[in-house]
Ligand SMILES: CC(C)[C@H](C(=O)O)[C@@H](O)C(=O)O
């Protein structure tokens with residue numbers, strides 16, 4: 001059974017880090033009978049340059065058919081002035097929406113070897129292991145109306161709409177509860193119900209679902225502003241955090257920055273299963289396209305490689321292979337290899353390719 | 364000329380910390396010819412208990428007529444199940460809206476004596492001095508529709524609307540530029556224009572205003588998720604941050620938590636000047652109602668006292684008096700007095716009243 005993997009490397013350091021992922025996939029083909037067929041397509045600014053849109057219909061169709069999509073990163077100053085509809089992010093957002101990737105899993109792990117790289121005190125972040133479950137296809141990202149209108153009197157009006165329905169909330173909460181069961185069995189549901197009606201609905205629906213199906217999981221609720229503070233004050237209080245698209249965007253970025261190693265963090269965006277049991281999935285590093293170092297061979301490929309480990313675990317259900325790959329990454333770090341973003345005194349500084357080489361060797 | 368100050372102490376520790384503010388105002392009356400007349404009214408849960416609403420029309424009218432409103436804090440678990448319209452926060456939000464307090468100034472200052480209290484490394488936060496300028500009467504807090512509707516099929520739909528107009532954006536940006544001129548002359552405008560149309564409008568209008576009137580101030584733009592990260596990574600890169608109501612809520616809470624001393628941070632909410640030149644203003648601590656320690660006499664009154672210093676500076680234009688009060692607070696900290704929230708080894712632990720006594724003595 002051939003597995004189809006679509007790589008959309010995107011912009012900036014995307015192609016460099018995805019190059020290493022291809023090599024890792026190759027290793028699993030050669031040594032673990034993984035049998036993956038890789039295709040490459042454009043997304044983001046590079047696609048806009050080639051086709052005038054941030055992702056083509058053909059690529060979206062290919063992504064839907066693929067077993068897993070591996071995305072690098074999109075965007076960069078080069079496309080700062082393209083029309084809103086053509087901006088690099090539009091490609092990413094369309095993939096998320098059209099593939100119905102409603103569940104974004106963002107682990108924030110503090111790697112023991114890197115605990116000192118955090119701007120937070122070591123004791124605050126050492127051993128940190130949070131899973132942020134972010135709703136990814138709803139909320140203010142996609143709600144309508146979403147427009148700028150001219151009011152005629154020299155004034156314009158910009159509108160975005162935050163919308164959630166019962167079923168959208170239930171399905172993401174279900175993912176969070178299921179994950180919690182395999183972890184520390186605790187879910188923190190985060191909204192701003194003291195100000196937002198969508199937050200009131202979120203709170204009520206999560207509570208109801210909990211009572212119906214997950215009362216064995218510990219559920220608590222927190223306001224989003226407080227959660228942002230608590231992530232800074234004492235992040236280890238959290239196990240699984242479930243929240244909406246916009247709060248998830250901000251809170252997961254805070255959480256990843258706590259670890260001091262953004263270049264290390266993977267993510268998975270998972271879709272609903274269709275009638276045949278197939279679910280779309282996209283895996284990508286949490287970091288961006290880092291245009292400042294693009295093309296220099298300095299980028300850290302680990303976040304992308306660990307994203308592929310998530311693909312092994314969640315899409316291909318090859319947990320043992322995922323463990324293997326994660327252990328290889330641990331070993332390389334323990335051996336003292338570091339890309340520039342995670343460089344520490346006394347360690348060996350390497351580039352993208354050398355890091356890839358080392359991980360392949362460790363495998 | 365008598366100055367009218369309305370104190371709405373609110374819930375939890377509100378009355379305790381406001382008690383100390385009253386004493387400080389008394390000192391300025393007695394020693395600096397401040398000539399303030401104080402009235403007290405209810406807001407929040409205590410008002411709901413007394414009147415079935417979180418703020419009464421009479422209090423709103425009094426607040427409009429007052430030269431300055433001093434607010435303690437609102438909310439607590441006691442009111443978790445009151446109807447949405449009657450929840451404690453509704454009183455605060457109505458005051459903000461009806462008094463047109465569009466400009467929320469939230470300084471995030473790291474007090475030298477407390478730099479070690481932060482969860483961040485000392486070198487990251489020592490000397491931190493950020494001013495967050497948050498739009499306070501627009502955005503998703505007040506936009507319509509804002510509702511939960513029953514879709515009939517067992518599903519409900521929650522909607523909130525994020526709206527900004529040209530003039531709303533310009534007037535808050537103007538406040539930020541003016542403040543920057545008195546500081547390090549740098550403004551960071553924060554939105555999420557890669558996803559939100561209101562963010563696109565925000566970006567464009569701030570840029571236009573800058574070109575028209577403030578080109579001598581350094582202006583940069585940052586996406587909100589990145590700003591949250593940068594606040595954790597390297598907060599000292601910022602001088603003035605200007606952003607919308609919801610991002611401002613989250614980002615200012617992050618910024619205040621960086622300082623390690625939430626109990627120390629004041630805020631000002633300023634209105635537009637009317638035809639007679641009068642502007643409404645409300646001053647409040649950044650911390651909440653802390654129901655867990657309410658009534659124990661342990662609360663830190665400094666944030667509220669420093670909020671009164673902001674009133675002296677911004678409403679009464681008594682900069683020298685504001686300096687006097689701020690210096691008194693510095694002295695008390697230097698003398699080693701600490702409430703429980705900022706307690707450190709070797710310091711003297713005091714309660715709300717003793718802290719107030721010490722500040723009065725230092726004055
Ligand atoms: C690139 C951008 C549209 C995206 C988002 O806001 O979701 C990014 O910040 C992310 O978190 O994946």
Ligand SMILES: CC(C)[C@H](C(=O)O)[C@@H](O)C(=O)O
Pocket residue numbers: 194195225452455456612
């Ligand atoms: C109490 C609540 C409504 C309020 C807000 O969200 O604005 C608070 O968090 C604040 O920041 O002043």
